[in-house]
Amino acid sequence: MKTILVTGANGQLGHSLQRLSESLPAYQFLFTDIDTLDICDKESILAFAEGKNIHYIINCAAYTAVDKAEDDEIICMRINSEAVRNLGEAATTLGAKIIHISTDYVFDGTNSVPYLETDYTCPMSAYGRSKQTGELILRAVCPDAIIIRTAWLYSECGNNFLSTMLCLGKEKEELNVVFDQIGTPTYAGDLANAIISIIDSIEAGTFKSGIYHFSNEGVCSWYDFARKIFEIAGIKCRVIPIDAKDYPTRATRPQYSVLNKGKIKRTYGLAIPHWEESLRKMLKKTKK
Ligand SMILES: NC(=O)c1ccc[n+]([C@@H]2O[C@H](COP(=O)([O-])OP(=O)(O)OC[C@H]3O[C@@H](n4cnc5c(N)ncnc54)[C@H](OP(=O)(O)O)[C@@H]3O)[C@@H](O)[C@H]2O)c1
Numbered sequence: 001m002k003t004i005l006v007t008g009a010n011g012q013l014g015h016s017l018q019r020l021s022e023s024l025p026a027y028q029f030l031f032t033d034i035d036t037l038d039i040c041d042k043e044s045i046l047a048f049a050e051g052k053n054i055h056y057i058i059n060c061a062a063y064t065a066v067d068k069a070e071d072d073e074i075i076c077m078r079i080n081s082e083a084v085r086n087l088g089e090a091a092t093t094l095g096a097k098i099i100h101i102s103t104d105y106v107f108d109g110t111n112s113v114p115y116l117e118t119d120y121t122c123p124m125s126a127y128g129r130s131k132q133t134g135e136l137i138l139r140a141v142c143p144d145a146i147i148i149r150t151a152w153l154y155s156e157c158g159n160n161f162l163s164t165m166l167c168l169g170k171e172k173e174e175l176n177v178v179f180d181q182i183g184t185p186t187y188a189g190d191l192a193n194a195i196i197s198i199i200d201s202i203e204a205g206t207f208k209s210g211i212y213h214f215s216n217e218g219v220c221s222w223y224d225f226a227r228k229i230f231e232i233a234g235i236k237c238r239v240i241p242i243d244a245k246d247y248p249t250r251a252t253r254p255q256y257s258v259l260n261k262g263k264i265k266r267t268y269g270l271a272i273p274h275w276e277e278s279l280r281k282m283l284k285k286t287k288k
Helices: 012-021 042-049 073-094 126-141 161-171 188-203 222-233 262-268 275-287
Strands: 002-007 027-031 054-059 097-103 146-150 174-178 210-213 238-242
Touching: 002 012, 002 188, 012 027, 012 188, 042 073, 054 073, 073 097, 073 126, 097 126, 097 188, 126 146, 146 188, 161 174, 161 222, 174 222, 188 262, 188 275, 210 262, 222 238, 222 275
Parallel strands: 002 027, 002 054, 054 097, 097 146, 146 210, 174 238
Antiparallel strands: none
């Protein structure tokens, strides 16, 4: 039986992997978070791994407070880049394969067609810079790594755009939401499925390291996303489209960060659901 170490397992993606693991008896999962395995502590990673015969590391641990990072860049860098070096070096020492998650915020958002893995990265925020540095470090210390850039992640747990909209939509009659930032929401459960499909493929003999893009299919603005959330959840809250410049945030976000997913679909044979379909399914499940 192959053993998979998951770091940052109490976060959105980590939780989704925990749920998925219940239906995956072929793998043994070791779920850890900062209280059980602080990825900033290099020594403790190898100490934790000793004798556990770890085959895969899925790094879900990250500093994800995008606005706070502007005032906290050193800590953000430590978790999103220096600690990634620790994990990459540990993976090499252990002979394990590492799957690391990165972000659409490594791009500056000036494209008008979906970003390819080979497109120039030029982050606009401290968070984006820390994730870009994490990618570069990981590729240097562990050329066999798989790096998956994702975008606009949401799930049943934690704070995300969906949970904020569900909460505010019930309290307010109308809400201003930015309509000139374009991307694609990603249900963390779909990303968890994709990661496990990749591991299944590696077990079956298909392995190609490198950077991959993954989000749900389709494109929308935050405004479209909010309207769809209210429509599906049956919340009567009017959504007013506003310009990003009228909703100033500490960190600058890319105006356009749609990811081209052709490479991951071709290499690992993934079928990816449309964002509306995944949102509908998730909201239906959580209503029960
Ligand atoms: N959320 C998004 O919209 C989004 C978009 C694109 C890409 N991503 C990327 O996708 C990945 C998963 O994101 P997510 O939304 O699931 O993140 P998340 O919910 O913020 O979860 C991250 C987890 O990592 C933990 N953590 C922080 N520092 C740690 C450390 N030193 N050692 C071990 N664990 C630590 C956090 O604990 P605490 O909560 O206690 O800090 C948290 O449980 C991340 O790499 C993120 O950058 C996210």
